[in-house]
Amino acid sequence: MSIQKIARLAGVSVATVSRVLNNSDTVKDKNREKVLQAIKESNYQPNLLARQLRTARSSMILVMVSDISNPFCAEVVKGIEEQAEKSGYRILLCNSGSDIERSRSSLQLLSGKIVDGIITMDAFSKLPELTRLIGKTPWVQCAEYANAGDVSCVGINDSDASQQMVRHLINRGRRKIALINHDLNYKYAQLRQQGYLRELERSQLSWQAIGYASELSFSAGKKNMLQLLAGEERPDAVFAVSDTLAAGAMAAIRDAGLRVPEDIAVAGFDGSGLAEMVSPPLTTIAQPSRDIGRTACELVVQRIENPEAVTERIIMDWHLIERAST
Template sequence: MSIQKIARLAGVSVATVSRVLNNSETVKDKNREKVLQVIRESNYQPNLLARQLRTSRSSMILVMVSDISNPFCAEVVKGIEEEAERNGFRILLCNSGSDIERSRSSLQLLAGKIVDGIITMDAFSKLPELTQLIGATPWVQCAEYADAGEISCVGIDDHEASQQLVRLLVEKGHQRIALINHDLSYKYAQLREQGYLHELRRHHLTWQAIGYANELSFSAGKNAMNALLADGEIPDAVFAVSDVLAAGAMSAIQDAGLKVPQNIAVAGFDGTELAEMVSPPLTTLAQPSRAIGRKACELVLQKIANPDSPAERINMDWHLIERAST
């Protein structure tokens, strides 16, 4: 289909169609949506190479995800893709595992100008190395952030959110609250652990136990819970820093002949669909995962359009979902 036919079907000029394809900001939202609707219905595929040669842009965003198997990461990516497509962009997905060599390989796309911008979900500890590799390319860090610097970031206040979750467990009468955490090279893991410890101190609870999962997976959560069960006095509640770790913890508790929440209450973090699928349904601190992805994409598009725009640090809202596991 030609852009002339798209213009005729959308009831706009050929110039308007061209501006939409080139992601121009001068198009009215109403006309942009008309054109994009016709493009979606017709499966129109523009000549990307020709457009790149003409505009020096590829209309592609590289998304580097720490672990695409994590349901939270998958939801964030959906939000990024929704916002990218709404603005005439596409995404290239890299499952980096926060491995700097895998990241280095993907970032070779920058040299060939295959992508216009980058969204990362890599560990906080990798940011200095990534900064050197990425250079001046428009970049947003998503769900992991730096406290200062020139990197725009989107996430939630992990410290305060974890305090709220621990506070719920304390208010329900639990005295021995354990934490199942992940890799402390991630800023969110540091902050959620700090929030956990802060809330215990605030309530003058001296009992504490922290288990570390080597990955964000069901089996890692189960292994961490088994270690907690084998280590002296067992907890009466467990806070896991992700829903998938919490699901593994619940399985370990039940395999040990104990009941959730009668013997040990369990709470997770992220608010993924998994929290509703386990039995009993999981109490969780729900992040606005898709909204985080959409906002990250919005910020990188702003940076692509205006490279000199200042870095922004966006804290999104969250909410606690209380279910039968606590």
């Protein structure tokens, strides 16, 4: 179905159909209704390339995630996609792994004007290089932090959330609390470690142990937990910075013949569906993952449609969910 056939069905000019498709306010309401009805009846899908040539926009947003296999990242992307569709945009997904070469390859889409804006979930340490590559293209950093510059970002207060989780473990009588963290190139990893250390200091607990997972995976969580169990003193609680790492830690504890939470309590972070699937169910910090994605999309669309929009740093609510693992 072409735009010419839509015009014939509606009994209006091709120019009128074009103005309706481009949301022009110069179309009479009666004619707009005729065009919309003809589009609905014929199941017309606009030619995106033709629209791009007319408007100099692609209505596409590039979404660069650090690891799409991470349940938290997947939920954020769902939120981005839901909001994008509501706003008349589609997304292109790049699983960058925070690898700058893979990011550079994806960002070549900018030179061809294939995308109008970008949402990234890349590590804080990569932001200077990304800033150089992205230039003036509308850009929002999602679930990771931009402390300065002209980059809007959306996330939670990771330090406070981490501190509350450690306090929860202390209130349950735990005194040897270990942390399974991720790569400190990520700002959230720095902040969650900061909250962990701050609460230990506040509670005057000197014992600490920190492991660093190479990736946010079940196997990495299991490997780090085995290393903690091989230490001179066994922890009585473990706080992992993702639910996936926590699930791996629980498996390692069971393999060692120990019980959760009787011997070692385990807590996670993210509030993913995985936290309810493991046995025992996992105590975790629940992030509003889909809302983070939706908000990031709203911000980037604002920047696309109004390049002078102010930079925003939005901190969203989170909450601790207590379950049987602690």
